[in-house]
Amino acid sequence: MSEKNREGKRAARDRLAEERERQKSRDKQRRVLIVSAAVVGVLALAAVAGLVAANSGDDKETSGPLSAPKGASGEDQLAIPVGKESAKSTLTIWEDFRCPACKQFEDTYRKTIHELTDKGQLKVEYHLATIIDGNMGGSGSLRAANAAACAQDAGKFTPYHDVLFTNQPPETDDAFSKNSKLIELAGGVDGLVTDTFKKCVDDGKHDSWADKSNKAFQEAGLQGTPSVLLDGKNIFGDQKNPLTPAKLKAKVEEANKG
Structure with a gap:
């Protein structure tokens, strides 16, 4: 095999290795984004739940029978x-x-x-x-x-x-x-x-x-x-x-x- 062919194969292997590394990097970034999105989603749901709970607290009615004080009118x-x-x-x-x-x-x-x-x-x-x-x-x-x-x-x-x-x-x-x-x-x-x-x-x-x-x-x-x-x-x-x-x-x- 000529020196030129050997160099061509090495270059191809190097390009393939680089492409694999880039692919690994992209896969890693994608996993990070997926996890981050999931975390944000959980936090958003928690925030909504908190808001609903807060609003429910504002509108919460006092329990117990209605008892007007003596002499109340109107x-x-x-x-x-x-x-x-x-x-x-x-x-x-x-x-x-x-x-x-x-x-x-x-x-x-x-x-x-x-x-x-x-x-x-x-x-x-x-x-x-x-x-x-x-x-x-x-x-x-x-x-x-x-x-x-x-x-x-x-x-x-x-x-x-x-x-x-x-x-x-x-x-x-x-x-x-x-x-x-x-x-x-x-x-x-x-x-x-x-x-x-x-x-x-x-x-x-x-x-x-x-x-x-x-x-x-x-x-x-x-x-x-x-x-x-x-x-x-x-x-x-x-x-x-x-x-x-x-x-x-x-x-x-x-x-x-x-």
Whole structure:
């Protein structure tokens, strides 16, 4: 065999070996891609499952029978009334005990509202929402709403309502999720802390009622908490003509003339 033929065969073998190596490399890359795709697929499924679980948690309804607090009024007994029934004007307030804007509203208007209700010029219907639990996570809005309903059972809603807002934790601090904290704060209301009240709080007696109240808030199409309506007309949140305690008093006096 000539030298030229031998060199030609060696070159062919070398090319064949190189092609085999390239093929091995391609096969390896293909296996890596297949494995990576499988991993991504598993992670995607896990993410979807997590999203579904998260959404399911947001929509989860509180279990247990619906138990409205004593004296609750209005449609489905979702309002807690304060003041004399004979009052001509009605102030409807939607609040969340974890809502900072609600605390600001209460700090600003509490004295005026108490004055008007004590004089028989105004009755108030409180509606409780739990939107901060949904926005920030946790259960403090629900637990506080239940505890406030328990205070209503004892005829002490107003002072306990005021204590909760006065002692409201920062929005990101879910301190109200602890029943022990809610019972501790109830100590600031004379005669509220009884075995009956503590059992009501710990058992979540009014959880389903609070859950239904929150759904009513969502279905009402309100912009947020607090929402404040005087005889059905929204009087709070107008930045061009902001409400003041004096304006609230004037609006009630004017409404009572009609």
